[in-house]
Amino acid sequence: MSDVIDSREAAATPTRDLVFTDADFARLRRMIGERAGIALSERKREMAYSRLARRVRLAGQRRFADYLDPLEADASHPEWEHFTNALTTNLTSFFREAHHFPLLAEHVARRSGPISIWCCAASTGEEPWSIAITLAETLGSAAERAEIVATDIDTRALADARAGIYPLAAVEKLSEERRKRFFLRGTGARSGLARVAPALRSRVHFAPLNLASGDWPVDGPFDAIFCRNLMIYFDKDTQQRVLKRFAGLMKPDGLLFAGHSENFSYFENPFVLRGQTVYRLRGGAR
Template sequence: MSAELAYVSDAHDTLSPANFRRLSEFIHGYSGIKMPPAKKTMLEGRLRRRLRERRMGSFDEYCAFLFQQGGIDAEAIHLIDVVTTNKTDFFREPAHFDFLVNKALPGFQKEGRRQVQVWSSACSIGAEPYTIAMLMDDYCREHRGLDYSIFATDLCTQVLGEALIGIYPAAMIEPVPIALRERHVLVPRDGSQKVVRMAPHLRSKLSFARQNLMDAKYAAPRDLDMIFCRNLLIYFDKPTQAAVLKRLCAHLRPGGYLFLGHSETIVGVELPVRTVSGTVFQRI
């Protein structure tokens, strides 16, 4: 019987308690993502793709490969790729972008800054950094003497590849105002192709890299003007949230801004920041 057929025959295989515990402990230690027992079924569903790709017939075989046969080093990135959640939209949580255009950028301009550096630290497929780029590009065109660059990172290599290419389903850009679409989004001449691509002048302003926010040191530049870390901390426990926030703040210059998701909080974490608007914080 082929490995593929063996897999099909075991399609309803489940993780043993011991294997689930080992996987959840590894995932949490590597990525900070919580994997409580309630997520066991979700984890099984996502790992089945890896079993198919590796032509393995059961979770027991896969876990033996990881933890007994030394496969974890080679498999870690692929394992984390299937585990990570990559929910994202253009102009998600628009109040942050209103603050960017109406408060942050005018403030930087008054300070006499010539170059604004931004880090989108959990960029997923790129909707967040490209949204930022559209707004900053328009602002810089209207206010000569100001330029920008965006460093975008994610733990998942698959979504980084999609972000780098900058091609999206046409329906995904519906939240983007029409005027911005006309300036920054390329539409195929063939109307049957239901995809769009970010314009070259935007793509040239972004650089992408893989970054695990659990690492003790980050590859991002220091003295950044803005850091976006939105809707990621909710997957971490409190100690991990605190450690990540402290490391992020170390890359933010005094006067720079940290943007978190609207459901996230810094309560109970001592950070060198003050609240300026909702979940926008300024480095002091």
């Protein structure tokens, strides 16, 4: 690559060692939108730079434009995985939005057949493990027939979720009974860590999945779908498209659990509000 600085470097700032122009930011916003359905706002420019800068350096580039070129030219380029992982936000905790879990317990307690639940934004695993704990506490030995499918677009986060190992601080807000029943406390080199117990680990199946893609390798119908605090990153067209596909994968009386900041009432969709950020299919059983 030439050492000559071209016009694309005009927006570089003295505090940055990499060239990141307005055009670069607009370009990566479009690329992550097309690839993952994520609508990256104008306010996320510094975040995008800080998260992708390491990947640009590892690619041996000085300019974001030179890093983005091969990705845009090849949809199967292996760097796409790292690009997407870097721009994905993972913020979660055990039993986050706690009001959902008693509703889930009530819902599954009334059912007679095997339970199937999809957690489609599994992140680092705290949410699907919370679902698994709820099912174990509610169904007892019958929870062994329940299946939880946990997916996420971020392959790094998914690997952490599958491992099921967390700092003790991550589980300290759980009751002592839950910690003793569902986690193993690490010793020696694992001191300060907690691992999800084997009995619970066998009930959650992890797989990568991009909700914005045409291929969803999951099989319904589901008794419940958890899609919490993910839709806020999609534009309205993507939200509508995803909701319609959810509807086709749910049992008639299934429930959709959404995030506290998400509201689907402002456009036509197949769901109606049942409770606080909990939805059911239109015309489905109440």
